[in-house]
Amino acid sequence: MHRSSALARIVTTLVTLLAVPVALLALSAGGVPWMQVVMRRMPLEAALPQVLPMSIGWLALGVVLLVVVGLLGIWSSAGLLVSGIYAVLFTVALLVPRLTVQLTLPLSEALPGRLGIDGSYGLYYGVPALVTIVLPVMGAVLAHARRRPVRSVPLSVVGTILSPVLLFAGTLLMVGGVATGLTIQLQRFELTPQLGPGVAVLIGAVLIVLGVALTGVAPYALIVPGIGAIGLTALFLTVLPYEVAGAGAIGGLRTMNVVSALHGALITGAGLGLATLFLAFTVAVIVVRWRAGRSAEGVPQG
Numbered sequence: 588m589h590r591s592s593a594l595a596r597i598v599t600t601l602v603t604l605l606a607v608p609v610a611l612l613a614l615s616a617g618g619v620p621w622m623q624v625v626m627r628r629m630p631l632e633a634a635l636p637q638v639l640p641m642s643i644g645w646l647a648l649g650v651v652l653l654v655v656v657g658l659l660g661i662w663s664s665a666g667l668l669v670s671g672i673y674a675v676l677f678t679v680a681l682l683v684p685r686l687t688v689q690l691t692l693p694l695s696e697a698l699p700g701r702l703g704i705d706g707s708y709g710l711y712y713g714v715p716a717l718v719t720i721v722l723p724v725m726g727a728v729l730a731h732a733r734r735r736p737v738r739s740v741p742l743s744v745v746g747t748i749l750s751p752v753l754l755f756a757g758t759l760l761m762v763g764g765v766a767t768g769l770t771i772q773l774q775r776f777e778l779t780p781q782l783g784p785g786v787a788v789l790i791g792a793v794l795i796v797l798g799v800a801l802t803g804v805a806p807y808a809l810i811v812p813g814i815g816a817i818g819l820t821a822l823f824l825t826v827l828p829y830e831v832a833g834a835g836a837i838g839g840l841r842t843m844n845v846v847s848a849l850h851g852a853l854i855t856g857a858g859l860g861l862a863t864l865f866l867a868f869t870v871a872v873i874v875v876r877w878r879a880g881r882s883a884e885g886v887p888q889g
Contacts, residue, residue: 596665603656603666603722607673610652611718612694614856615709616702617645621824622854649856650863656722657867660729661874667726674723677715678792681761682785684769685778687711711773712852713765713788717758718860720792724799725868729875736876737804746805751812753798758857759849760791766848806872813865820858823850 620638660667680686691710695703709715768784802808852858 592663595663599659599663599666600669601666602659603670604672606652606656607670607719607722610649610656610860611709611715611856612649612698612702612706613645613652614649614860615707615714616705617642617647617649618855618859619705619708622708622851624824646859650859653860653863654867657725657864658871660725660868660871664726664730664733667722667729669723670719670726671723673715673719677710677713677719678788680710681713681716681765681769681788683778683780684772687769687773688778709852709855709857711770712848712855712857713761713769714852714856714860716788716792717761717795717852717857718864720795721799721861721864721868724796725802725864725871728800728803729872731803732872732875733879736879738880739804742804743806746801746803747808747811750798750801750805750808751815753794753801754812755815757791757794757796757798759845760787760794762791762849762852763845764788764791765852766844770844770848802868802872806876807869809865809869813862813869816853816858816862816865820853820862823853823858 620642624638656666656670680690687710691707694707697703698706764784764787768781768788772778772781798812799809
């Protein structure tokens, strides 16, 4: 068993608490120009010279910070566990529209230029909740792996298959809850919590938690969801969300809203943010399990 030191816990906690909100801000600020390109039906080749200078730096910053957050879990799980504060705050904000407004207005006013506006855009799509909800679960998995890593081929296979399904279903439910609740309420200037969308958000959150928790028995389970998040984001950059809905328009405006919300969430940080965390965490959990195995065998850790 390999325990992290007090110094590791303090440093990882401070770094994570600072890095996560900055990463969310950067991913949203870098993603908004891309979203505007898609919504305006601009050809990507014509838009790249305009979009790249504005967004590439912000996106790179967000990715680097989340890689650091994920890999710091090798040193200590404390930072990831403490980031559950953000998960609770941002999930509650999806359930209580007034809180979302109270978070976005000061942010948009405090930061210069369009940074405040673009940086807070992801809040309206539930991006901070989608990204941060996985962090404390990752911390718990790493903490358990340090003590008693589960090694079972059958469980690993089942977890690797089931985890992407739970994560995809959970994401759709959370985004659907946002689209049919928070988004519509803000458009109508109605800030009263709604039961149906709120239940969808909570059930979706539980499914996402379970999907990540399965990495405790299936350490490679997040590779496919990580690659899938990148691929789905790329799809929405090249195909309009309303065209993706296509025949789905038969489902009416509600279906359109959900697809459009998924498009907004992926491009303003959820796609790249979750993909980065999933892949960085996969490296972290493999390293931690390997160290735990060597420790159990009596091999000195150096």
